[in-house]
Amino acid sequence: MITMELFSLSLLFTVSLSTIIFFLFRTTTASRRKTRLPPGSIGLPLIGETFQLISAYKTENPEPFIDARVSKYGSVFTTHVFGERTVFSADGETNRFILQNEGRLFESSYPGSIANLVGKHSLLLMRGSLHRRMHSLTMSFANSTIIKDHFLVDIDRLVRLNLDSWTGRILLMEEAKKITFELTLKQLLSIDPCEWSENLRKEYMLVIEGFFCIPLPFFSLTYRRAIQARKRVTEALNLVVGERRRERERGVKKNDMLAALFDSDGGDVVFHDEEIVDFLVSLLVAGYDTTSTTMTLAVKFLTDTPSALAQLQEEHDKIRANRGTSVALEWDDYKSMPFTQCVVNETLRLSNIISGVFRRAITDVKIKGYTIPKGSKVFTSLRAVHLGQENFKDARVFDPWRWQNISDPINFMPFGGGPRKCPGHELARVALSVFLHHLITRFSWKPAEEDKLVFFPTTRTQKRYPIIVECRNVGG
Numbered sequence: 001m002i003t004m005e006l007f008s009l010s011l012l013f014t015v016s017l018s019t020i021i022f023f024l025f026r027t028t029t030a031s032r033r034k035t036r037l038p039p040g041s042i043g044l045p046l047i048g049e050t051f052q053l054i055s056a057y058k059t060e061n062p063e064p065f066i067d068a069r070v071s072k073y074g075s076v077f078t079t080h081v082f083g084e085r086t087v088f089s090a091d092g093e094t095n096r097f098i099l100q101n102e103g104r105l106f107e108s109s110y111p112g113s114i115a116n117l118v119g120k121h122s123l124l125l126m127r128g129s130l131h132r133r134m135h136s137l138t139m140s141f142a143n144s145t146i147i148k149d150h151f152l153v154d155i156d157r158l159v160r161l162n163l164d165s166w167t168g169r170i171l172l173m174e175e176a177k178k179i180t181f182e183l184t185l186k187q188l189l190s191i192d193p194c195e196w197s198e199n200l201r202k203e204y205m206l207v208i209e210g211f212f213c214i215p216l217p218f219f220s221l222t223y224r225r226a227i228q229a230r231k232r233v234t235e236a237l238n239l240v241v242g243e244r245r246r247e248r249e250r251g252v253k254k255n256d257m258l259a260a261l262f263d264s265d266g267g268d269v270v271f272h273d274e275e276i277v278d279f280l281v282s283l284l285v286a287g288y289d290t291t292s293t294t295m296t297l298a299v300k301f302l303t304d305t306p307s308a309l310a311q312l313q314e315e316h317d318k319i320r321a322n323r324g325t326s327v328a329l330e331w332d333d334y335k336s337m338p339f340t341q342c343v344v345n346e347t348l349r350l351s352n353i354i355s356g357v358f359r360r361a362i363t364d365v366k367i368k369g370y371t372i373p374k375g376s377k378v379f380t381s382l383r384a385v386h387l388g389q390e391n392f393k394d395a396r397v398f399d400p401w402r403w404q405n406i407s408d409p410i411n412f413m414p415f416g417g418g419p420r421k422c423p424g425h426e427l428a429r430v431a432l433s434v435f436l437h438h439l440i441t442r443f444s445w446k447p448a449e450e451d452k453l454v455f456f457p458t459t460r461t462q463k464r465y466p467i468i469v470e471c472r473n474v475g476g
């Protein structure tokens with residue numbers, strides 16, 4: 001009897017599920033026919049092609065998921081990942097169109113779990129006129145003149161300070177993260193490395209882990225820990241902001257992002273401390289993994305390409321020799337590093353940690369003869385364009401020399417584009433160049449063990465790139 005009931009129950013369940021699946025498929029196919037979505041497959045109901053995407057990125061190949069679909073459907077295709085139908089673009093022109101139409105046809109789109117970590121007043125989540133205003137404030141804080149007149153000296157000093165303690169075996173990825181965090185904290189809040197900043201960094205690393213886990217508080221300890229750490233980071237930064245407000249009332253002036261935020265008070269918008277803290281956290285998040293991963297991967301690519309390393313060394317030894325007894329780099333030195341910029345470009349082209357960005361269509365949008373319906377999720381893959389053979393010859397090979405013959409190609413967008421183009425792009429370039437300069441003029445190194453590049457859940461080397469460093473005694 002019980003068995004019979006169970007059988008009927010499971011039959012009922014199977015029939016219901018099949019009906020749901022049938023209707024889901026029917027709805028999707030019907031809406032596709034009506035709207036002419038880009039071709040593709042939406043895989044299994046609900047799950048879509050999520051598992052194919054995850055397993056593809058666990059390989060050493062940078063773009064297996066996109067490559068397979070581009071060859072089948074073309075460079076703009078439809079898939080269904082992470083619970084939602086998504087249009088993927090591996091086409092440079094389409095990507096530029098999408099990014100440039102931010103706020104008009106598309107808007108940035110982050111899941112709620114990310115918003116909990118970066119804070120609701122983060123630049124990443126702002127929209128409309130407030131976004132425009134805060135984006136341009138961030139740009140003006142990180143432009144070439146400010147970097148030249150104020151930040152370069154600190155970037156140079158803090159990089160050297162970190163390198164002073166390097167000896168024997170180091171985990172380059174960890175060291176690069178420490179450097180990047182210290183640089184950002186100095187630029188945002190004028191805080192030099194100390195016990196407080198190191199504690200903040202530890203909390204902050206827990207927050208970052210939250211970006212790369214299943215964001216369900218009940219299921220994921222990592223996500224829960226990240227949310228708690230975010231609260232502690234907020235509390236610590238709140239104290240700093242409060243203290244700085246009091247200092248400002250006493251007439252103390254500082255030259256950092258917080259001062260720029262205070263100065264922009266008094267216009268039509270007055271920022272509360274909670275908003276300022278969210279804003280600062282989002283800048284810390286945006287610059288941290290991006291710059292430190294690029295530093296690490298540049299060193300890995302150079303190590304694997306000795307001729308490029310030799311040419312870079314020559315460039316920096318020359319700068320070093322011209323500086324005489326002075327160790328600190330100046331703006332003119334930064335401006336005389338053409339091959340370094342080739343190395344930075346090539347690293348960003350080959351393995352940008354920001355493989356692409358998500359957007360949502362805010363109206364029906366016609367692209368390349370297809371219609372992307374209002375509300376659809378869109379992924380503009382920057383990396384797929386960078387790795388397309390039609391855009392770059394021998395696209396999957398590390399070849400910094402290619403940049404000696406091309407300047408600013410339209411299909412190269414490591415920092416995104418349009419109104420949300422990375423406001424930290426120049427700052428990142430300077431930090432990378434100064435780091436490479438001091439590394440190369442002070443040390444020789446070799447990998448401590450075999451390590452490989454992986455792309456899931458994020459672009460990194462599997463073992464955080466352990467190397468053995470040895471002083472070169474060229475100076476510094």
Ligand code: HEM
Nearest residue numbers: 123124286287290291294354357414415416420422424428
């Ligand atoms: C190699 C280093 C870096 C790379 C590859 C990178 C890449 C990017 C990309 C692709 C975007 C566009 C996101 C989108 O369109 O939704 C972006 C946005 C952003 N980046 Fe960077 N970034 C780097 C370093 C930095 C640094 C050092 C800072 C800090 C000053 C920073 C701050 C930001 C912010 C605040 C945004 C959000 C802009 C907005 O939504 O308006 N980035 N970055």
